[in-house]
Amino acid sequence: MNLFKDSDRSFDSCLKCTACSSRCPVASVRPDFPGPKQCGPDGERLRLKSPDFLDEALKYCTGCKRCEVACPSDVHISDIIADAKARYGKGNKFKIREFLLSHTDLMGTMTRGTAPIVNAVTKTKTAKVVMHKALGIDQRRQFPPYAHKSFRSWYKAELEDKQVFARNVSYFHGCFVNYNLPELGIDTIKVLNAMNIGVQLLKKEKCCGVPLVANGFHKKAKANARFNTDSIEQAIDSGSECVISTSSSCAFMLREDYPRMLGETEGNPHQQVNYITRFLTQEFKNGNKPELKPVNLRVGYHSPCHLIRSGGVLHTLSLLREIPGLQLHQLESNCCGIAGTYGFKKENYNTSQDIGEPLFHQIEEGEFDYIVTDCETCKMQIEMSTSAEVIHPVSLLARALDV
Ligand code: SF4
Ligand code: SF4
Structure with missing residues (x-):
């Protein structure tokens, strides 16, 4: 099944300049x-x-989109490759590993109430060896721990119907905040409430579809895109100013890829989706800035590939520069190598770590208090491969709130 509604003819615009290859x-x-x-x-x-021309090496593409950033001719290189993998690839037959890695919301739901057990088991050597041999998930890879209580349950218990603000935004929290890092969702609400903005959750949301696309489940990714688009429309109709996301990859999918997947151009609600730092910098610019106390930390900022592709890095940097006392060092732009679920697969593990090596080296040399980044899988990769602790820009901002 084609990922995008209209077949992508952008390859016709290729100038053969090779800028992408470098x-x-x-x-x-x-x-x-x-x-x-x-x-x-x-x-x-x-x-x-002829599909016979398919080069099997296509499977090594991580989908990072760095080639698209370099392309002067707007060729959708990464999308063309993702589509080709699904349309012609021999690896299309159902694989349990691909299913497990890509159905993040299903996995999260299944761990409800059993998170401590799942976390303990996935750390054991026996489980790692079994996953390596039976499923092809590399035994050196560490899984992010599941939270004991989901973000959505916390919100329902603590906040639903209790927020009274003249202005409201809706929050697409994504799978990682819901099942692994509810603290980021709580920090987001703290920051927005300090700016007199209420935070509603979408009535329902499903995984944005990034891991589904990467693992060839294009039909399911499109179904999720339709489902989430309906939820976004409902939220806007109910008075939310916009929909925010704290994941640079989810935001890219919702805002940039959904319209092309669903074939909608005019009047679609996807333009109402904002990555959080874009929304916050705009608010700060308009004078809606909370009181911030000095945060005397030295941090290194790592720019995630999908945020670079969407042009959002400048918003995150500009937001971080608003925090008094913060010593901010922008790390050289290197892919961390994990690329979502890519680095979990045993045939990709070494490539993933080799790609990330220059970044890991910079981080270890820099002696930072924290590494800041916008992407959840970059966080997993950096924390697994270096001694650094990784924090989201919004969580850093929440620390600076003078409350
Ligand atoms: S790995 Fe990244 S830069 Fe290379 S072809 Fe794939 S999307 Fe493009
Ligand atoms: S950068 Fe764009 S135009 Fe140049 S070779 Fe690559 S795809 Fe073609």
Whole structure:
């Protein structure tokens, strides 16, 4: 099934400049990966003649979209590759590993009430070996712990119907905040409430679809896109100013990919989705800035690939610069290598760590108090591969609130 409603003809615009190839993190560590130009526009022309031209090495693309940032001709290289993998790839047959890694909301729901047991078991050597051998999930990979109580349950118990603010936004919390890091959702509400903005949850939400797309479940990803779009529409109709997300990848999917997946252009609600730092910097600019106390920390900022693609890094940096006392160092722009579920697979683990190595080195050399980043899987990768603790920009801002 095609991921996007209209077939992507952007490959016709390729100028053959090779700018994309110099920016591909996979090509820089894997000599057997042909690179974005050959896998994307060049390969697509051939695949349209015959699927026999499919190069199996396509599977090594992480979907980081760095090639698209470099492209002067707006070729949707990463999307062309993702579509080709699903349409022609031999690995399309149902695989339990791909299912488990991509159905994040189902996995989260299944751990409800059993989080301490699941967390303990997934750390054991026996479980790691079994997952490695039976499922192909690399035994060196660490799983993020599940929270004992979901963010949604916390919200229902503590806040639902209790927030009275003249202005309201809706929050697409995503799977990671709901099942793994409710603290980030709580910090988000704390910051927005300090700016006199109430936070409502969408009536219902499903996984944004990023892991589903990466693992070839395009039909399910589209169904989730339809479901979430309906929820966003309802929220806007009920008076929310916009929908915010604290995940740079979920926000990119909701705002940039959904309209192309669903084939909607005019009057779609996706433009009402804002990544949180974009929303906050706009508010600060308009004079709605909470009192902030000095946070005397030295932090390194890592820019996630999907935030670079959406042009959102400047909003996060500008927000962090508002925090008094913060010593902010922007790390050199290197992909961390995990690419969502990519780095969990045993055939990708070494590539994933090799890509991330220059970043890990910078982090260890920098002697920072924290690393700040907007992406949950970058957080997993950096915390697993370095001695650093990783914090979201909004959680840092919540620490600075003078309350
Ligand atoms: S999406 Fe990333 S890994 Fe894939 S071809 Fe582009 S730069 Fe390379
Ligand atoms: S950067 Fe764009 S235009 Fe240049 S080779 Fe790559 S896909 Fe083609």
